[in-house]
Amino acid sequence: MNLAIRDIRRHPAPFAISSLGIGLLLTLVLSYAGIYNGFVYEALALINQTGADLWVVQRDTRGPFAEQSRLPEDVRYRIAIVPGVAVASPIVFYTIQRVWKGRPLRIAVVGYDLHTGVGGPRQIVAGRAISQAHYEMVADQKLKMPLGTKLRLGLHDYTVVGLTHGIVGSGGDPVAFFSLADAQEIQFVKDNWAIRNQRQRSLDAYTRALPTQPTLAAVLAGNFADNPDLHTVNAIVVRLDPGIRPESVAAQIDRWEHFTTHTAEQQKQLMLAGSVALARRQTALFRFVLSITAAVIIAQIIYTMTLQKLRSIALLKLIGAPNRTIVGLVLQESLALGLISYGIALAIGSQTYDLWPRRVVVLTADKLNLLAVVLGICVVASIMGVRRALRVEAGTALTG
Amino acid sequence: MSRATSVAVQVENLTKVYGSGHTAVTALSSANLVVHAGELVAVLGPSGSGKTTLLSAIAGIIDPSSGRIAVGGSQVYDDGWRVRDLRRFRREHLGFIFQSQNLIPFLTARENVLIALQIRDTTGTRAIRAAQDLLDYLGVGERQHHLPEQLSGGEQQRVAIARALANAPEVILADEPTAALDTERGRSVMTLFRQVAREKNSAVICVTHDERMIEGFDRVYRVRDGLVFDDRTPGGVDAKAGANGERTF
Numbered sequence: 001m002n003l004a005i006r007d008i009r010r011h012p013a014p015f016a017i018s019s020l021g022i023g024l025l026l027t028l029v030l031s032y033a034g035i036y037n038g039f040v041y042e043a044l045a046l047i048n049q050t051g052a053d054l055w056v057v058q059r060d061t062r063g064p065f066a067e068q069s070r071l072p073e074d075v076r077y078r079i080a081i082v083p084g085v086a087v088a089s090p091i092v093f094y095t096i097q098r099v100w101k102g103r104p105l106r107i108a109v110v111g112y113d114l115h116t117g118v119g120g121p122r123q124i125v126a127g128r129a130i131s132q133a134h135y136e137m138v139a140d141q142k143l144k145m146p147l148g149t150k151l152r153l154g155l156h157d158y159t160v161v162g163l164t165h166g167i168v169g170s171g172g173d174p175v176a177f178f179s180l181a182d183a184q185e186i187q188f189v190k191d192n193w194a195i196r197n198q199r200q201r202s203l204d205a206y207t208r209a210l211p212t213q214p215t216l217a218a219v220l221a222g223n224f225a226d227n228p229d230l231h232t233v234n235a236i237v238v239r240l241d242p243g244i245r246p247e248s249v250a251a252q253i254d255r256w257e258h259f260t261t262h263t264a265e266q267q268k269q270l271m272l273a274g275s276v277a278l279a280r281r282q283t284a285l286f287r288f289v290l291s292i293t294a295a296v297i298i299a300q301i302i303y304t305m306t307l308q309k310l311r312s313i314a315l316l317k318l319i320g321a322p323n324r325t326i327v328g329l330v331l332q333e334s335l336a337l338g339l340i341s342y343g344i345a346l347a348i349g350s351q352t353y354d355l356w357p358r359r360v361v362v363l364t365a366d367k368l369n370l371l372a373v374v375l376g377i378c379v380v381a382s383i384m385g386v387r388r389a390l391r392v393e394a395g396t397a398l399t400g
Numbered sequence: 401m402s403r404a405t406s407v408a409v410q411v412e413n414l415t416k417v418y419g420s421g422h423t424a425v426t427a428l429s430s431a432n433l434v435v436h437a438g439e440l441v442a443v444l445g446p447s448g449s450g451k452t453t454l455l456s457a458i459a460g461i462i463d464p465s466s467g468r469i470a471v472g473g474s475q476v477y478d479d480g481w482r483v484r485d486l487r488r489f490r491r492e493h494l495g496f497i498f499q500s501q502n503l504i505p506f507l508t509a510r511e512n513v514l515i516a517l518q519i520r521d522t523t524g525t526r527a528i529r530a531a532q533d534l535l536d537y538l539g540v541g542e543r544q545h546h547l548p549e550q551l552s553g554g555e556q557q558r559v560a561i562a563r564a565l566a567n568a569p570e571v572i573l574a575d576e577p578t579a580a581l582d583t584e585r586g587r588s589v590m591t592l593f594r595q596v597a598r599e600k601n602s603a604v605i606c607v608t609h610d611e612r613m614i615e616g617f618d619r620v621y622r623v624r625d626g627l628v629f630d631d632r633t634p635g636g637v638d639a640k641a642g643a644n645g646e647r648t649f
Contacts, residue, residue, distance in 0.1 A: 315503075316515070319519060320519050321487065394461050395456055
């Protein structure tokens with residue numbers, strides 16, 4: 001006969017409310033693990049979905065995600081002829097923020113070469129991939145743009161022709177894929193007003209300089225064209241022939257082409273060692289504090305529950321119940337409270353994580369870790385109650 | 401000696417002093433008491449006279465200051481020594497019934513009896529059957545699935561008696577078992593005690609201050625100011641007692 005279950009059965013409402021409260025607290029503990037995993041997922045999402053073996057970036061930079069990197073687009077041809085390279089394809093990556101339908105809209109823009117397809121969306125969940133060189137885009141579902149939506153960016157409207165699911169930039173912003181040329185244009189080409197203003201400023205400077213500084217005026221005259229170099233990319237992504245070691249090709253590119261090359265693994269480590277590492281420490285601290293809070297609350301509840309049945313415990317002692325029966329009663333109630341709260345946390349989490357603004361990824365390992373922590377907390381939290389229960393004199397049952 | 405005539409409880413020169421020095425209070429002074437198996441004995445006295453102290457000492461709940469106590473041949477206390485495993489001693493030799501809140505509130509009537517059986521390692525269908533038999537024996541078999549709060553005071557006492565009988569104890573210690581009951585139900589409980597003492601051959605020591613109930617007992621001890629007196633017959637003083645009525649067995 002399980003005394004703990006029978007005690008809980010007699011007063012189910014307070015026990016259920018306590019379980020719900022602790023369950024919500026454990027939801028937060030679990031969520032912080034999920035949020036950290038979400039940071040990792042988001043930081044690595046584009047790297048993973050690109051599927052590159054090497055990332056060639058501006059010399060001595062850690063681009064293109066952890067740091068800005070700029071390369072001439074035609075570098076791709078030099079990289080492509082390095083032995084072992086199967087495909088070298090340019091990629092553009094940057095984040096923009098616009099207002100769309102009255103709300104701020106942040107988009108992680110990815111421009112890729114439509115011919116190689118490297119860096120483009122791997123899986124389209126609705127619609128199709130980009131098939132025209134211009135004015136089409138594939139948006140992630142998180143942008144909440146249905147197929148056929150036209151989005152004005154810079155000088156042109158771009159039509160959503162396909163949707164992806166769960167592709168975000170390292171900052172958690174949903175990704176929109178464009179052709180390389182379109183992405184470059186969105187980034188560098190100014191709208192007509194900006195061009196006219198720039199031309200006017202250049203003309204003013206030229207007019208002021210011409211009478212007294214003809215050399216400077218000649219330089220300024222070159223600005224009239226205001227023709228930005230569109231053929232700049234952030235990285236060249238490389239896929240290697242089968243069996244080729246990425247490190248050997250990377251060393252060759254670094255030595256002869258004067259660029260910096262990161263293997264896919266190094267690229268991931270760059271991301272994880274940066275802002276994600278800070279987030280990890282932050283969330284670990286929160287989880288620790290929340291776990292301690294949960295332990296204190298469980299201890300308090302178990303202690304109170306124990307106090308409420310001291311007379312019953314005394315009675316059990318009086319009729320000869322061994323200590324293990326008393327300890328079992330307190331400990332099992334504590335474990336029941338913890339396990340039910342844990343179940344509530346899992347249920348709430350699984351039903352709500354999709355609604356959270358940023359991705360929450362709860363791994364099986366996190367669930368098992370939390371289960372172990374909860375069981376540990378319950379055992380520790382029940383110590384106070386057990387000590388109190390064992391101090392009760394059997395005579396209390398007689399004398400009240 | 402058969403159990404029917406054997407000594408179930410023997411208390412010799414039992415003294416209990418609470419506190420020390422100026423604050424010392426003598427709750428019991430050289431108390432003596434003998435109860436045989438199958439006997440129904442009352443310990444009668446006003447509040448604060450030392451009745452519950454006597455009961456607690458017999459149960460091994462408190463350490464007497466001096467004297468000897470033996471229950472069923474086991475020394476509970478012997479001038480400074482007491483049985484090491486008191487809880488095992490209680491579950492093997494004693495049954496308890498007291499005034500109110502006798503039962504564990506979160507267990508049903510049957511479970512309250514079952515827990516006593518379980519503590520003695522009687523489990524499974526055998527334990528359930530034994531619990532049902534005891535509740536039927538005491539006339540509350542139909543109420544076995546009710547919680548204590550759903551039972552009347554008399555029914556609760558019957559369940560408590562059933563639990564006290566669960567381990568077939570040599571001695572049942574009852575502390576004011578009828579105090580919370582009206583006269584009719586009180587008499588009914590006393591009748592049950594008599595029945596239990598006779599049929600189960602258990603010694604029943606019943607502490608009470610309720611003079612109405614003494615006629616049903618085989619013998620009556622009176623406690624006054626820490627002194628224990630024996631009435632051979634209810635209402636009278638034992639002829640063998642000393643000048644002040646004190647008697648040593």
